[in-house]
Amino acid sequence: MTHQGLIVATYQVLKDALGHFGRDDGFAMASHVALSALLAVFPLLIFIAALAGFFGLDGAADSVSKIVFEAWPQRVAEPLSGEINRVLTQRRPDLITFGVVAAIWFASNGVEALRTALNRAYRQRETRSLIYLRLQSLGLVVLGAIILIAYTFLVVLAPLGLAALKVYLPGLEEFLLSIDIIRFGVAGSLLLLGLVATHWLLPAGHRRIVDLLPGVAATMVLWMIAGASFGAYLASFANYVTTYGGLAGIMSAIVFLYICSAAFILGGELNAALYRVRAMRKQAKRAA
Incomplete structure (x- = not known):
């Protein structure tokens, strides 16, 4: 393909993706996903607290919440992380029984919101059983909780062991540094794998994993840009306190999640546009 042809093809793909995003109420879906994600955060972390307590890993949920919000702008993360910490530090005897079931169920609603958004982005009509879909969502919540606990071990607990080894084996510092880099690389790849799994499993229809990578990469880039830009905006220009008062923290979180949700949906729209072009x-080759 020539340079000019590549420019034309890129323009067509972006026009298709952005046009379908606008026609299919992409901004409204982003609001739905953002609110559902915010409502799912507390039940998910409560379930992680119960699961970690079952395995004897006390404090893992608090560590997970810190890791989850670490990539968020500070002024967005602080109000939510503070409230979550207060929830997790309370004694919760109900977690052993109905509380766990309720937490998983409400967390799975966030998964269903992602499914609805991706079905629209990929131009798919859902034909699978509602029971199957809900069981899949519940299973993904449990799997995600286990992965986040493992993530906590990689990022939070492993440095303690590495520090001890550096004391007793100082000559292995360079080797341990390489292990440290690998550890953070593995932890960072969890986000990539989570996005790929979401695009692959949730929407109806069948897609190859390789076809999902452009949209996943675009989403990650947009998330990084959104985090940096929104953080700078809050620090320099925005003053939500004068507008929302005591709700300023939660409103900034909703706006940030709204931007991230729009980027997530655009990733699906980009994949769908590329698939349509291919x-x-x-079809043109067959006709020729």
Whole structure:
């Protein structure tokens, strides 16, 4: 493909993705995903607290919440992390029984919101059983909780062991540094794998994993830009306190999640647009 042809193809793909995002109420879906994600955070962490307590890993949920909010702008993360910490430090005897079931169920509503958004982005109509879909959502919540606990071990607990080894084996410092880099690389890849799994499992239809990578990469880049830009905006210009008073922290979190949700949906729209272009080219070759 020539340089000019590449520019034309890129323009067509972006026009298709952005046009479908606008026509299919992408901004409204982003609001739905953002609110559902915010409502799912507390039940998910409560369930993680119960699961970690079952395995004897006290404090893991608090560590997970710190890790989850570490990538958020500070002024967005502080109000939520403070409230979550207060929730997790309370004694919760109900976690052993109904509380765990309720927490998983409400957390799975966030998964269903992602599914609805991706079905629209990929131009898919859901035909699978509602029971199957809900069981899949519940299973993904449990799996996600286990992965986050493992993430906590990689990022929070492993440095303690590495520090001890550095004391007793100082000559292995460079080697341990390489292990440290690998550890953070593995932890960071969890986000990438989570996005790929979300695009692959949740929406209806069948897609190859390789076809999902452009949208996943675009989402991650947009998330990094959104985090840096929104953080700078809050620090320099925005004053939510004068507008929302005591709700300023939660409103800034909702706006940030709204931006991130729009980027997530745009990733699906980009994949769908690329798939449509490839299908049109195959059809043209067959006609020729």
